[in-house]
Amino acid sequence: MGTEARPVVSLRGVRKTFGENEVLKGVNLDVAPGEVVVIFGRSGSGKSTLLRCINLLEEPTSGSVEVAGIRYEAGQGNRRKRNTMREIRSRTGMVFQDFNLFPHLSAIENVIEAPITVKGMPRAEAERLGMRFLEKVGVAEKRDEHPIRLSGGQKQRVAIARALAMQPEVMLFDEPTSALDPELIGEVLAVMKDLALESGTTMVVVTHEMGFAREVANRMAFMHEGNLIEEGPPAELVGGAKDPRTRRFLEAVL
Amino acid sequence: MVWALIFVALAVLFVAFQFDTAFMLQWLPFILAGVPLTILISVLGILLAIPLALLGALGRLSANPVFNGISGFYVSFVRGTPLIVQIFFIYLGLPQLAQYAPGPLQNLFILGTITSGVLALGINYGAYMAEIFRAGIQSVGHGQIEAAQALGMTRAQTMRRIVLPQAIRVIIPPTGNEFIAMIKDSSLVGIVGTQELFFRASKIGRQYFQNLETLVVAAMIYWALTSIFSYFQGRLERRLATGYVRERGGPHGH
Ligand SMILES: Nc1ncnc2c1ncn2[C@@H]1O[C@H](COP(=O)(O)OP(=O)(O)OP(=O)(O)O)[C@@H](O)[C@H]1O
Ligand SMILES: [Mg+2]
Numbered sequence: 003m004g005t006e007a008r009p010v011v012s013l014r015g016v017r018k019t020f021g022e023n024e025v026l027k028g029v030n031l032d033v034a035p036g037e038v039v040v041i042f043g044r045s046g047s048g049k050s051t052l053l054r055c056i057n058l059l060e061e062p063t064s065g066s067v068e069v070a071g072i073r074y075e076a077g078q079g080n081r082r083k084r085n086t087m088r089e090i091r092s093r094t095g096m097v098f099q100d101f102n103l104f105p106h107l108s109a110i111e112n113v114i115e116a117p118i119t120v121k122g123m124p125r126a127e128a129e130r131l132g133m134r135f136l137e138k139v140g141v142a143e144k145r146d147e148h149p150i151r152l153s154g155g156q157k158q159r160v161a162i163a164r165a166l167a168m169q170p171e172v173m174l175f176d177e178p179t180s181a182l183d184p185e186l187i188g189e190v191l192a193v194m195k196d197l198a199l200e201s202g203t204t205m206v207v208v209t210h211e212m213g214f215a216r217e218v219a220n221r222m223a224f225m226h227e228g229n230l231i232e233e234g235p236p237a238e239l240v241g242g243a244k245d246p247r248t249r250r251f252l253e254a255v256l
Numbered sequence: 257m258v259w260a261l262i263f264v265a266l267a268v269l270f271v272a273f274q275f276d277t278a279f280m281l282q283w284l285p286f287i288l289a290g291v292p293l294t295i296l297i298s299v300l301g302i303l304l305a306i307p308l309a310l311l312g313a314l315g316r317l318s319a320n321p322v323f324n325g326i327s328g329f330y331v332s333f334v335r336g337t338p339l340i341v342q343i344f345f346i347y348l349g350l351p352q353l354a355q356y357a358p359g360p361l362q363n364l365f366i367l368g369t370i371t372s373g374v375l376a377l378g379i380n381y382g383a384y385m386a387e388i389f390r391a392g393i394q395s396v397g398h399g400q401i402e403a404a405q406a407l408g409m410t411r412a413q414t415m416r417r418i419v420l421p422q423a424i425r426v427i428i429p430p431t432g433n434e435f436i437a438m439i440k441d442s443s444l445v446g447i448v449g450t451q452e453l454f455f456r457a458s459k460i461g462r463q464y465f466q467n468l469e470t471l472v473v474a475a476m477i478y479w480a481l482t483s484i485f486s487y488f489q490g491r492l493e494r495r496l497a498t499g500y501v502r503e504r505g506g507p508h509g510h
Contacts, residue, residue, distance in 0.1 A: 092408025116407035
């Protein structure tokens with residue numbers, strides 16, 4: 003039989019403590035190419051921290067993180083560690099809850115900043131590429147606007163284009179719609195759905211949009227007090243969760 | 257209104273004390289001739305202070321103990337000693353060290369009054385402005401830094417491309433104030449014999465025993481200078497306060 007494709011993201015025994023507070027308690031997670039994994043769970047259970055450990059915005063206290071074949075071990079020596087972290091980050095796209103667009107740059111400048119500074123791409127080429135992604139997320143006509151002139155939904159779509167422009171191997175989304183007015187959530191979810199279903203983008207998404215999860219996710223994973231305690235395809239997990247804690251949470255949010 | 261009354265009162269005093277206005281007018285051109293040098297010293301001083309302040313601020317924010325220590329010492333020492341002592345130290349103190357320097361380098365220790373003044377003002381203001389720059393850099397939200405790092409940017413790239421361009425908006429207005437303050441402090445450079453505004457005024461005043469008249473002339477000129485620069489500084493400040501919005505309505509070139 004065919005061999006399983008090598009995972010794009012592979013976490014092994016990832017622990018993270020802030021002082022006395024153990025936020026992640028040895029998480030294992032594999033994400034296959036093209037797979038969409040939705041992580042859900044209560045506030046404070048460690049979902050953001052887990053996502054941020056994947057691109058090493060948080061450095062795990064112990065364990066290992068591998069992204070696109072680049073391996074990071076907690077406790078590596080300094081110089082090498084920083085290079086590894088940067089390599090992993092340039093292959094990982096992240097979309098934040100509150101957008102974090104660069105306010106001094108226009109939409110297109112936000113998108114081409116990293117391809118130019120990090121990859122050394124010529125400006126003309128970066129702009130061509132950048133426009134492609136602005137078109138993909140449907141805000142091409144806003145190319146010269148600064149973030150202050152964009153709606154929340156447009157901001158988040160520019161932020162998605164900015165992350166995509168680095169042509170990452172995996173996109174990480176941390177509650178990308180929870181700072182948005184209800185009527186703007188749909189446009190962002192539509193872009194994400196398109197990325198997942200049409201473009202086959204590998205995605206790890208923290209969200210409580212269960213409709214989106216059921217429609218788009220290949221797998222859902224429930225985070226509880228620093229552990230991923232149960233996971234499975236949405237069809238199995240929703241309505242058929244084995245762990246009572248998962249079941250209780252799902253009943254509450256559905 | 258109040259100002260008008262004050263001026264009237266001053267005019268009365270003027271007459272009462274038999275101010276020699278003819279004398280003042282006679283020497284006005286000679287004193288005014290010091291203005292270009294006053295401005296030159298201040299401009300060069302602020303141009304030197306800016307990079308020093310940036311280095312000082314980056315040092316204070318750095319995790320590197322050597323860099324941090326050096327800038328901490330710089331800021332503390334310079335702020336803890338009088339400007340006039342620093343001017344004399346550079347102008348009169350340094351030449352004394354020249355004898356220990358190898359031949360061709362000796363001239364580096366013997367500086368003209370203008371060079372000494374610019375150096376002293378730049379070093380002195382750089383130490384004060386380091387705090388302004390540090391506050392400006394710290395005013396940029398952590399989310400901005402994380403967004404840049406998530407794209408794979410190095411710390412230096414993040415500082416140069418994301419943090420500093422945003423910090424500039426916070427830094428420019430108080431830097432304008434510092435420049436205005438420096439115009440006044442540049443009079444201290446006159447004490448070592450630079451032919452700037454204050455030197456000229458006090459020279460004539462002492463020569464003819466009409467110090468009051470020449471000092472009033474000098475004060476009025478300083479006041480006029482600082483008022484003019486304050487006006488432009490205020491306009492600049494208002495423009496910066498309008499946020500990251502491009503001028504609209506102009507033809508777009510694409
Ligand atoms: N930088 C930090 N320093 C200290 N504690 C932190 C830090 N970041 C997170 N924590 C703590 O870690 C725990 C998990 O936080 P995390 O943000 O990962 O939760 P979450 O599941 O994303 O919650 P939410 O749904 O509210 O976003 C919380 O108790 C939080 O206070
Ligand atoms: Mg979170």
